[in-house]
Amino acid sequence: MDDHRIEEYLKSFRPLSPAPLPRPGRQWRLVALAAAAALVIGLLVVPRSRRLPSGPAVPEPITIGSANSLLATSSSWKEAIDDAGFAFRSSREDVAPFSRSALEFLSQEDLSK
């Protein structure tokens, strides 16, 4: 093969085309879409979490004075009791952390004396 023929032979092999040129704005569009999606999710989630109570409500102590004033201003007993929040108030008092039960106390008693 002479130089001309080898050149022609090599030229008969055509280089493969590259992948299509990407659109320059496409990345920005993707970023904008992701930001919009994050915003929508945020708007949906944040108000819901705000509505949730952050911890157990501490009930205000009811005094005779406050009960009397409630009864004086309310039109009925039921309304006064509802306003005071009796229906939702826990009746159980917290037990002191170091208190012992009677059984536990008695079990330690020395019966030999």
Add this chain to the structure above:
Amino acid sequence: MKAVRTTAHIRSTVESWYRQHGPALLLFGIALAGDRDRAQDAVHQIFLKLLEHSDLERIAAVRTYLFCALRNTILTGVRRQGRDLALEQADGPWFESPNRDYVEELSVRRALGGLPEDQREVTILHIWGGLTFAEAAEVLGINANTAAARYRYALAKLRDTLSAKKGVVASERPNG
């Protein structure tokens, strides 16, 4: 309205350059980077940069500019990553083989891969890039005579390699 027209004009100009020179640039990129994906990324990178240019008219010699930009992009990336070029990693075909003869395509690819890098560069620029020796020399930062000499050495090696391979291939086939 003028801005829209200008943007559309730049886009169409750059896309026409991409269609015209993209295949040879990709081949040159693979030969330089040793990796198809990196070559593809580099080709895209230079054309996406061109899309941001508003003064394409200032580019006098488009082909030379494109090959030069691609070479700088790839070599800068290679230097930054501190990696050696290894052409053996460049798997997959480089060419559309005439008559879909994949054995011949592989022979040409291996023959090109077997050339020293400086000879391979000038061969691709001249044969598939269509650059003159003066233009190839500008891309490679060498003298035009040096480019021509490298090309002659490369062509002699390719002729020897491919003649031998063609003989082997021909003898392996019962019908020629």
